[in-house]
Amino acid sequence: MAVSSLAGIDESAVVAQAREGDTTAFGELVRRYEGKIFRLAQHVTQNREDAEDVLQETFMKAYEHLDQFKGDSKFYTWIVRIAVNQALMKLRRRKTDKSVSLDETIDTGEDMVLREIAAWGEDPEQQFSREELGGVLDTAIQSLEPLYRSVFVLRDIEELSTEETAEALGLSVPAVKSRLLRARLQLREKLTRFFKRKGDDAFAYM
Amino acid sequence: MLTCKDFLSELSDYLDEAIDAGLRSKLERHITECPNCWVIADTTRKTIQIYKGMEPYPIPPDVESRLMKALEKKMAAKQK
Numbered sequence A: 001m002a003v004s005s006l007a008g009i010d011e012s013a014v015v016a017q018a019r020e021g022d023t024t025a026f027g028e029l030v031r032r033y034e035g036k037i038f039r040l041a042q043h044v045t046q047n048r049e050d051a052e053d054v055l056q057e058t059f060m061k062a063y064e065h066l067d068q069f070k071g072d073s074k075f076y077t078w079i080v081r082i083a084v085n086q087a088l089m090k091l092r093r094r095k096t097d098k099s100v101s102l103d104e105t106i107d108t109g110e111d112m113v114l115r116e117i118a119a120w121g122e123d124p125e126q127q128f129s130r131e132e133l134g135g136v137l138d139t140a141i142q143s144l145e146p147l148y149r150s151v152f153v154l155r156d157i158e159e160l161s162t163e164e165t166a167e168a169l170g171l172s173v174p175a176v177k178s179r180l181l182r183a184r185l186q187l188r189e190k191l192t193r194f195f196k197r198k199g200d201d202a203f204a205y206m
Numbered sequence B: 001m002l003t004c005k006d007f008l009s010e011l012s013d014y015l016d017e018a019i020d021a022g023l024r025s026k027l028e029r030h031i032t033e034c035p036n037c038w039v040i041a042d043t044t045r046k047t048i049q050i051y052k053g054m055e056p057y058p059i060p061p062d063v064e065s066r067l068m069k070a071l072e073k074k075m076a077a078k079q080k
């Protein structure tokens, strides 16, 4: 696919061109979203090989079914939905595969129990390099249960609405909300270990 | 009176500004009186902000080139 002069052009115009069979326009859509789709796939599958498969399958399916994209949602939301479905399928397949080690993804069961109530400093992330911070954030996400992880990734990283997240994951809106709350609280707890103000000791809740 | 448990159950909607003004003012009153919930709300808000601020890593060149190759093949097949 040739590098196009479509960069910066309004998405709906690029989508319209792609639907008419313009492969350069489709290539532009791939370039716009491949990084986010790959990140999403890595977060949900926690496996680089699976993530690459998901990335390819997502854009292949999007290309194949472009005529089914109605334009009533954003193109990005549409491909995110495809990507999440592919990623969850991989996850389900892995679960039955005994060779996969689960020790890093097992939920610690801390659930709503809040142990670390220490305040954080101002801009605590500034104490870390970009790489260190990325490592801390990724490890924290990795430790969530797959469905909590997926809800958090769609809502707070990909910034889908609650309704869009519910639709993408086949969950009800209340289920998305309760999982999102738990995911946020668990991540907060994990990050507190890194970001709490020096000298502040955590005390038990209530 | 709002309990800490009530506060926590509304925390997500509170941070997403998806609640009505009446409930909001009750929740805000709770955190002025309850340091624990204030910390939880503040650090949860920061947690969300930090994740939102993360740019995706650039896609590895080998991954991208395999993606483009697969797509080109697919497009060529479709146009036949």
Ligand SMILES: [Zn+2]
Residues within 6 Å of the ligand: B003, B004, B005, B007, B030, B034, B036, B037, B038
């Ligand atoms: Zn409280």
